[in-house]
Amino acid sequence: MATIAVIGTLDSKGHEHQFVADQIRSAGHSALLVDVGTLGETQVAPDIKRDEILEVAGLKFGEAEDRGERVGVMAKALPIYLNKLVEDGKIDGVISLGGGGGTAISTAGMRALPIGFPKLMVSTLASGNTAHYVGTNDIVMFPSIVDVAGLNQISKTIFARAAGAICGMAKAKTSIVEEKPIIVASMFGNTTECVDHARKILEEKGYEVLVFPATGTGGKTMESLIESGMVKGVLDITTTEWADELIGATLSAGPARLEATGKAGIPAIVTPGCLDMANFGEPDTVPEKYEGRNFYHHNPQVTLMRTNAEECSQLGKILAEKVNAYTAPVTVLLPAKAISIISAEGQPFYDAEADAALFSAIKENLFDSVELIEVDAEINAPEFSNACAEALLKNLAG
Numbered sequence: 001m002a003t004i005a006v007i008g009t010l011d012s013k014g015h016e017h018q019f020v021a022d023q024i025r026s027a028g029h030s031a032l033l034v035d036v037g038t039l040g041e042t043q044v045a046p047d048i049k050r051d052e053i054l055e056v057a058g059l060k061f062g063e064a065e066d067r068g069e070r071v072g073v074m075a076k077a078l079p080i081y082l083n084k085l086v087e088d089g090k091i092d093g094v095i096s097l098g099g100g101g102g103t104a105i106s107t108a109g110m111r112a113l114p115i116g117f118p119k120l121m122v123s124t125l126a127s128g129n130t131a132h133y134v135g136t137n138d139i140v141m142f143p144s145i146v147d148v149a150g151l152n153q154i155s156k157t158i159f160a161r162a163a164g165a166i167c168g169m170a171k172a173k174t175s176i177v178e179e180k181p182i183i184v185a186s187m188f189g190n191t192t193e194c195v196d197h198a199r200k201i202l203e204e205k206g207y208e209v210l211v212f213p214a215t216g217t218g219g220k221t222m223e224s225l226i227e228s229g230m231v232k233g234v235l236d237i238t239t240t241e242w243a244d245e246l247i248g249a250t251l252s253a254g255p256a257r258l259e260a261t262g263k264a265g266i267p268a269i270v271t272p273g274c275l276d277m278a279n280f281g282e283p284d285t286v287p288e289k290y291e292g293r294n295f296y297h298h299n300p301q302v303t304l305m306r307t308n309a310e311e312c313s314q315l316g317k318i319l320a321e322k323v324n325a326y327t328a329p330v331t332v333l334l335p336a337k338a339i340s341i342i343s344a345e346g347q348p349f350y351d352a353e354a355d356a357a358l359f360s361a362i363k364e365n366l367f368d369s370v371e372l373i374e375v376d377a378e379i380n381a382p383e384f385s386n387a388c389a390e391a392l393l394k395n396l397a398g
Contacts, residue, residue, distance in 0.1 A: 014043025316361025
């Protein structure tokens, strides 16, 4: 028998959540009604009251009765409380129903839970852009079809199906066991050969290598997995997302990119792969301030802009400062002849001055305690990918 937490703003959506809890119980499972309401009295009696959630999190609503402010407080408290329930083995899954406020609160809690833990959100917002609700987690967004505002023929059908779905997720047995230690790797089309070659070497040594596209979301997801504690090593060959973050282009992974490895304290290698390029959409999406720069039309929907010497100097400093915070063995490797396919001599993004600025900034700002290896090769050359794999294996061993 599984125990499912049914999370809801029971001051406004109580009967809907009670219906879901009853469906779960009728399927032979246990349900805990969790109130995350922020203002009025609950419509139904909760198993876990909002005050208990706030107390465990060490938070208070305060005197103000501003709904937005209170939603923000509860969105901070729920992740702490849910994590405690999971750690104590008290719940096997989470489901919620809601509109804007309920979705914001409940998904904040769900995002804090481990990957693989069953979590389902029935939401009026599920058919739109859900990126800021799902984040990099495996939350199932279930469209409510009609508003979550009472029980009717349609809503009962949707809620009953959602209840069945979370019960199935919670009782499903996974036969997956941790057979091999996990290494994560960052990759772009311009670094595919390097990553593929290094991956084969690492897999031959008994590791499982998970590759993430350096496309903003990919970098965020990789960082999230690193933070989860499931990862043993990081093959961070493609740090290009920092170029987009600095320039304001489309594939930024945010200012926290390159930080999870340091916080997790796991071995790594880092290279400035594809820091020669920032990504925009179609040509008319490039800001006017970049008129006259060196562009490469990767395809009709993607326009790449070459980073200049000034930007590369900033990127080198950022990369070094991020790596300086790493606590486990780490090696920075520099491919002296090209940091991407198109930055090699004779290619569209070849710019010796910019590359020199990048490498100089890395060397000048990197702590002496951090190992630095410069390889006289292009990033996709076998000798460079060999060096990356060997450095990571050494760091993992030591």
